Amino acid sequence: MRKSGTRIMVAALAAVTVMTAAPAATAAASAGDTALDGVWQTDGYSTIITVQGDRLRYFDTTAISCLPGVMSARRQGAPGSFVADDGSRQMTIKLRGREWARLRYVGAVGEIGLRRLPALPTRCSVKAPAADPVTVFDVFWTTFAENYPFFATKGVD
DSSP states (O other): HHHHHHHHHHHHHHHHHHHHHHHHHHHHHHHHHTTTTTTEEEOOOOOEEEEEETTEEEEEEEEEEEEEEEEEEEEOSSTTEEETTSSSSSEEEEEEESEEEEEEEETSOOEEEEEEEEEOOOOOOOOOOOSHHHHHHHHHHHHHHOOOTTTTHHHHO
């Protein structure tokens, strides 16, 4: 009888431990996920990514513009996991300290470095960018000037 009573006590204690540890583990996972919340600048191409709650949004930026990117995503599954709204891509973001992270598209070979920014640039708060021909051309040209490396090689002025 003593052995059976001891086994019941051990089993009950194990069950209580698991039940009390589960919310802590969930809270830790949630805390890890909220640590990603903020504004992130990618290495190269001046892309900015914001993470807020369960949403991830892209912005394409230049020195003179900030346009909503072509992709947004929602959190799904493990901490740091996101799925594009159209289901076309899955990605994960892993923190590398408080100010740095790495983004990896599922199935991709490499990773994209992310650096935390204090806030979205002011130019990103404009609701609708101007659509007049001169502004559209200026944004187009600035995008090429900042991202295309072969103007000098090709003799483009």
